[in-house]
Amino acid sequence: MKRLLYRLKTAPYFTGLILFLTILALNVVIQTPARFFSAANINSLVAKNLPLILITMSQGLLMMSGVIDFSVGVQVSLSNVIAIMIPQSLGLPIWVGWLCAVAGCVAVSAFNGFITTYLRIPVLLSCYSMVFVVKGLNVLIMPKPQGSVPPVIYKTYDSVLLGFLPFSALILAAVLLFWLYLKRTAFAxxxxxxxxxxxxxxxxGINTSAVRMKVYLIAGVINGIAGLCMTAMTASGDPNAGEVYGLKTVAAxxxxxxxxxxxxxTLSCALYGALLLILTQNGVSNLFNFLSRAIPGFSVTNYWQNFASDLIxxxxxxxxVFTNKAMMGSIKKQADYLALGGKRNEA
Amino acid sequence: MKHKNFAGSLQRFVQGHVVFMAFLMALAVFCVNIILNPRSLNRNAFGSILALTSLLALSGAGQTMVVITGSGIDLSAGSIMSLTAILSVQLMNGANQHIGLCIVISVALGALLGLCNGIGVTKIKLPSMIITYAMSNVITRLQFIVTEGKPTGSAAPALSAALSYRVLGLFPAILFYCVVLSVLLFVLLRHMKYGKRLYLLGDSHSVAHYTGIANDRMVLLTYVLAGILYGVAGLIGAGYFAYVTCGMLDVYTMRSIVAVVIGGAVLTGGKGTYFGTIAGALFMVVLSNCLAVLSVRDCVQNIIMGLVIIGVLTLYNRDKSVRQ
Structure with a gap:
């Protein structure tokens, strides 16, 4: 038990897990367990927020390798507009459009990686300029929100398999499995x-530039997939929808x-961070609904909800900061113990 | 080989004279603009370029100081400006009697929000980018709550007149505030103890610490000063535009950062001057003006803007190679 606690406390996802469990408990209390854990609620939570979760993961990968990319948000929109516009205006089959969408994101990410790793432009500025470029590209490809996708796609995306498993969760699981594989390689x-x-x-002896380039490419693929999820979720295209995600992912x-x-x-850190953002939003809006039902005459604008969730x-x-301090404390204790000749994981 | 030497010396020259280069690039873009569209050389356009440059330079003043400390960038600049602009416009409501109160409120509010940022960076030790981003979100939400989405009122006529008055029909009055501020900042950063400590701190936190400088207090003070400067810049923006909407000045966050960097500051700290920021601001404004005059579509403007920033940064703001 003590050993388990220790392992939990020194894991990188300790911070995220604690905060996530707190907000999860609050959500369950506000919404009552039966309603919160219903398949429909879980499905809508995951399906609606999958793009944010996925790009938080790609941001997490980038941050682990020491770089940051705000342009993940606009890349989602890029994938979205390409996936809609290629079938619509060129008349090509949908799968070509979707492949091009992912390829577009990979190309943007690769260019971004090139200017940060090989031209060595400070990463904050290069990704900020890329936000401009990609935003412009998005509007150039699709001047205003439009388009549609066949019903079979968004129905599949929204479906719940076996009565409890949301289809969108499978996509998430696939990305996590990929990370589990990656974690065991020398590349990690x-x-x-x-x-x-x-x-x-x-x-x-590590070719650091090549490593970062590869991370950018992987992130590009994930961003492309996130954009496709966005397309399936909204069933239309919007050139400006993704920009707000950019900085949110870093915070997550x-x-x-x-x-x-x-x-x-690790990538589970990113997962917990993204879920934390989502559940905060969800919990706050449910809380205000509950309050307006419970207290007659209590009504607030949307602005208060946004304010509350941002404040949280x-x-x-x-x-x-405090959870980090607790974690670092126990890691240091372990290191001191090892230095005195002790065995691993018995501190 | 001779060619390579030439390129090398050119690069050295560019890196040694960043402020001069930024002015030169602004001039070059301006000349291109005039050649492509001779009609754009008139008093009105020239005056508005100067006015917008001054506004951007004013908003970049606080950002310059924050960047010099080397503790990162301040993403709450634009939202603090918007908040003070909205509050002062609502308070003034088209009459002159509350101008003094507005100035006091802008300064106090800027100082308070800057203090929050500073505490977040120094005491809580979060990355400045993250804490200021979270702060800016909260501040933006506050704007919507205070105004319920639709700000009312307009700036005091006296304030607007004092800002948009054109001296000799050419130089906007806002330019003189900018000049006064630049002289003040020059004295503060170059000739006072505070400025010398600031540069030392930006160069190396540990050296500054061993020299006996209270690092945390310096950084905190810098964020408070920056907050005050944003607050005043917001008030001036409100006076210049006369009408405001929620989040109107938010774009100045990123613009000011780019202006600071084009002006030769380095994000790791210890380098950069306010004249550089002014030069960077001039370059940004001239470039966007040029693109607007050529009636390029908004989206193409964004693409060109992004690529030009990348190009400029490649010229003189590259990180050190890992091999060195």
């Missing part, structure tokens, strides 16, 4: 080393416990 070690300290990684990763300076974290996120960010 190189990724963490590059994120942790670029020069040390370089001098130990920090909430989940991924270090901004790189080299620390700010507080959660401050809370991460």
């Amino acid at each position: 070690k190189a990724l963490y080393a590059t994120g942790g300290n670029l020069r040390h990684a370089y001098s130990s 990763c920090i909430l989940g416990g991924i270090s901004m300076s790189g080299g620390w974290g 996120i700010l507080l959660a960010l401050i809370l991460t």
Whole structure:
């Protein structure tokens, strides 16, 4: 038991898990367990927010390797508009459009990776300029929100398999499985080393630029898939929908416990961070609904809901500091213990 | 080989004279603009370029100081400006009697929000980008709550007149506020203890610490000063545009960061001057003006803007190679 607790406390996702469980408990209390855990509710929560979860994961990968990309948000929109416009205006089959959508995101990510790793432009600025470029591309491809997808696609996306398993959760599971595979390869070690300290990684023989390029490419694929999920979810195209996600994903990763300076974290951190954002939004809107039903004459505008959820996120960010401190404390204790000749995991 | 030497010396020259280069690029873009469209060379266009540059430079003042500390960037600049702009416009409501009160409120509010940012960065030790982003979200939501989505009122006529008055029909009055501020900042950053400490702090936090500088207090003070400058810039923006909407000045966050960086500041800190920021602001405004005059579509403007920023940064703001 003690060992389990220790392992939990030193895992990178400790911060994210604690915050996530807190907000989950609050959500369950507000919505009552029966309603919250109903298949329809879970399905709508996952299906509606899958794009955000996926791009948070790609952001998490990038942050682990020591870079940041705000343009993940607009890349989702890029994938969305390409997937809609290629079948609509060129008359090609849908799968061609969807492949092109993913290819487009990979191309943008690759260009972004090139200018940050090989041209060595400071990463914050390069991704900010890329936001401009991709935003312009989106509107160039699709001037205003339009388009549609065949019903079979969005019906499949919204369906619940076997009565409890949302289809969208399968996509999420696929990405997580990919990470589980990746984590066991040498590439993951190189990724963490590059994120942790670029020069040390370089001098130990890792081609750091190539590692970062690969991470950008993987992130591009995930962003493309997120855009396709967005297309299936909204069943139409919107060139400007994704921009707000850009900075949100960075906040989500920090909430989940991924270090901004790189080299620390796993994809489950990103998952918890994204779920935390989603459940906060969900919980706050449910709470206000509940209050307006319970207290006659209580009515607030949407603005108050947004304010409350953003305030909670700010507080959660401050809370991460304390959980981080607890985690670092136990890691240090373990290190001291090992230095004295003790055995692993018995501190 | 000779060619390579030439390129090398050119690069060295560019990196050594960043502020000069930024002015030069702004001039080049302006000339291209005039050649392509001679009608754009008139008093009105020239005056509005100067006015918009001044506004951007004013909003970049606080950002410059934050970047010099090397603690990161401040993403709450635009939202603090918007908030003070909205509050002061609502309070002034087209009459002159509350101008003094508005100035006090803008300064106090800016200082308070800057203090929150500073505490988040120094005491709670979150990355400045994250804490200021979360703050800016909360501030933007506050704007919507205060105004219920639709700000009312307009700026005091005296304030608007004091800002948009054209001296000799050419130089907007807002330019003089910018000049005054730049002189003040120059003295503060170059000739006062605070400025010298700030640059040392940006160069190396540990060296500054061992020199006996209270790092946290310096960074906190810088965020408060920056907040005050954003607050004043918001008030000036409100006076210049006369009418405001929620989140109208939010775009100034990113614009100010780019202006600061084009002006030669480095995001790791310790480098950068306010004159550089002014030059960067001029370049940004001239470029967007040029694109607007050529009646390029908005989306193509965005693409060109992004690519030009990448190009400029490639010229002189590259990170060190890992091999060095």
